[in-house]
Amino acid sequence: MAKQQQQPQQSGNDAKGIATRAADYSQWYLDIVKRAELAEHSSVRGCMVIRPQGYAIWEKMQRELDDRFKATGHVNAYFPLFIPLSFLAREEQHAAGFAKECAVVTHHRLKTIDGKVQVDPDSKLEEPLIVRPTSETIIWNQYKGWIQSYRDLPLLINQWANVCRWEMRTRLFLRTAEFLWQEGHTAHASEQEAREETHRMLGVYADFAENVMAMPVVQGAKSPGERFPGAVESLSIEAMMQDGKALQAGTSHYLGQNFAKSAEVQFLNKEGKLEYPYATSWGVSTRLMGALIMTHSDDTGLICPPKLAPIHAVIVPIFRKDDEKAKVLPACEALQQELRQAGLAVKLDDRDLHPGAKYYEWEMKGVPVRIEIGPKDLEKDSVCLVRRFVIEQPGESEDDRRKRKKSFIPRGEALAQIRGLMDSMQKELFQRALAFRESRTRVIDTLDQFEAFFKGDGGFAWVHWAGNAEQEEELAKRFETSIRCIPLASQIPDAARGAGTCILTGRPSAQRVVMAKSY
């Protein structure tokens, strides 16, 4: 056993527990981000470091999204990081919306003065440059040269990039001064086509959220106060986290002709007349990592849906003596090879650590399946599979649940069983998240009910609303809630359909909105 008694471990992780969701939800989130080695703070205020474990998940997200963008006719391009101050200022609402979050480049050289490296005062730029908080203005300035005729439309472009929004209160993945994202920027010959694009891309995001992230979302329009600065209409997908709060996970904006006008882009339409093109923009960011963590994970660590798991299964060899090791390790290697050849991402963890430390680490990191192989398994020609999670049964003991996670199967069935687990675990995660959301969703008709709901556990409240912006703010002050979205017709459950009266003002309302506390 000597070898296995060495200290854990390579990764800087240790065997301490993490906060539970019930005890301290906020700390639980930070603990997982840290202990699953997904991200950490850097020495630059508000800027995060995405660690390899986190970046590997983000890469899988990127691939899935990029494939969907290309399948809907989009191509990628790259535009400058810097935006001249005057460009940002062209669209008034847009400038006002981002003014307080702008990192500004003012100089372009350093110099050693009095033995100290300093900003060279003689290198001041004629015009300050903003580190892009979003790229509408710089991209539309470029589109000017690309769009002359209706034949140049639609222009369907996406950019993968970093952006910077100077935030005072940051939170890893959810709100950081710099983050990674994609931003689609399209130009169309008609309003209808642009509006269709806005909805198409919202649909792409919803499909990705539900079928890849296993995260159910409500699709809807933002209220005027929550619109993207410069947009005519903003759509979003809203997901419910395990604390019942809403998280805006992606947005798709119909920009009308605002940015075309401010950049003076016109095209000759089929009738031979000059017209401003109609624009959309849409984006998702590394914020999705936060959404992923808070949708599925438990008090043992990260839970990652198989479709986004960088490692599908980890093999842990079990042995006490060298002669056992000599038999067990080759069997593990053979299984790894078989599974890899079948396209599964499999890691054989043959480090000199106690198996328990390995279980702990890979559970923390969210690997969907653990495969244990020891001398007894070899004798029986079986392997032991341990799922990262099972759906909770009411009244079940911890011990019973642990047993349900574990199964001994014939070695020959390993590949098929693991493949089956990937499918079923993906589906179960979505079902579990959906069931949770339903358990925390209420159709609410009075302010008293509303108050009771949000003074309790809270969640998504489907309510009729006809208040003005001030009344919306009043509600926000009392309950910390806001209109998350005005759901699309397709999103409204039967029990919430139809017209009614506003819970606050009693005025008539055509359809219910979703109100919730939010990130």
Next chain:
Amino acid sequence: MAKQQQQPQQSGNDAKGIATRAADYSQWYLDIVKRAELAEHSSVRGCMVIRPQGYAIWEKMQRELDDRFKATGHVNAYFPLFIPLSFLAREEQHAAGFAKECAVVTHHRLKTIDGKVQVDPDSKLEEPLIVRPTSETIIWNQYKGWIQSYRDLPLLINQWANVCRWEMRTRLFLRTAEFLWQEGHTAHASEQEAREETHRMLGVYADFAENVMAMPVVQGAKSPGERFPGAVESLSIEAMMQDGKALQAGTSHYLGQNFAKSAEVQFLNKEGKLEYPYATSWGVSTRLMGALIMTHSDDTGLICPPKLAPIHAVIVPIFRKDDEKAKVLPACEALQQELRQAGLAVKLDDRDLHPGAKYYEWEMKGVPVRIEIGPKDLEKDSVCLVRRFVIEQPGESEDDRRKRKKSFIPRGEALAQIRGLMDSMQKELFQRALAFRESRTRVIDTLDQFEAFFKGDGGFAWVHWAGNAEQEEELAKRFETSIRCIPLASQIPDAARGAGTCILTGRPSAQRVVMAKSY
């Protein structure tokens, strides 16, 4: 014909010619970048826009490189865009090397003052932030928390990112204020291991350059004056462009313990003693796009090696009347489908344009193969394949060469023939570039020969050199040449092996170096 007489065209391209290499090499390069729609200048001084046609090639480069990085055990991560001024200043040489090219963020807010959006003077940062010109300092500061013991090593990390080096004289892809790149940053427990890594990654770059870009390279060490600021040794791959100049296409640096020391990173080695880890860094950038263009393209436009071509083949339907169109188009669609199912990227160009305009456009954009299908081809059950290039034969007429590009083949053989063309064209491009380099390479023993060579066409001169830095500069002033590299032993052709005497000083020299004019 009416439909086909419409004006070209969607893309803003027109039918004017481009400069020839012989007449104006520099303009020829810019014309291709523009007319193949690869990139263009933005309104931000020195920053380029990578257009979809160019970005699609860059994406294929990224995928090929990323696969190679992962196959050699590296993982991706992401570090902040901003570097505190004090971090950069920690490593003296490093700071001095980049001081003149730094974009500096000094403020974090805008404000409307006197009705005008301006930088808010009250938002000045306590410490200025540098937009990363490279990330050694910020990454090593983070490694401090990741490296405690020899068990944490090697740490093999790569980052895909944008970087900023404020350049006064810019040139699309080759030298821009912002560019895209990858930077590997590794930490090792021994000098030997780190040096091996430096060479391993240089080998990865050489493999990519030669086998994917079809661009022959010389691998070697940079002379002390050309080292990366802060490196102990810098290796590079050097390619020859069609004007005979060298282009440094990738670098791999052994950094010793310099950055570990300045960031105060230490690890407990196997002997239980504290030691500074040994570092490497290595990178290639969108500069490779410039190298690609200048290695293969001709006076008709871009030539893209099949392995990096976003479109392998374009199908152009040929017809005059509607009844012909009705037969030809379905045949084109069927062929497109067959080729796509076989994994080829195929575009059917069914726009209402004259075929000649399409030929012109796709040749300009470097699509390796054009497939023409008209009524006569249908009758004969054949298709016409036109290669983007053939290797020039001495004394051949333009017309003869055009004929050699074209072949009529049975329809049933299309897939096999096109696949074969992809392989053979890839190889031919490498062979052509290698033959060109050899034709412009000389083993030179005297200063007179050297002068004659560089007053003539010039190219790569293999010379013995034992001069000092001042003498190197003297040579640079007279001939605009520099030591491109001190080639690795494996790179030295037989005719250039062995010791000799310096062409300038007559002092003994152990091996020849490669001198050339350069980008």
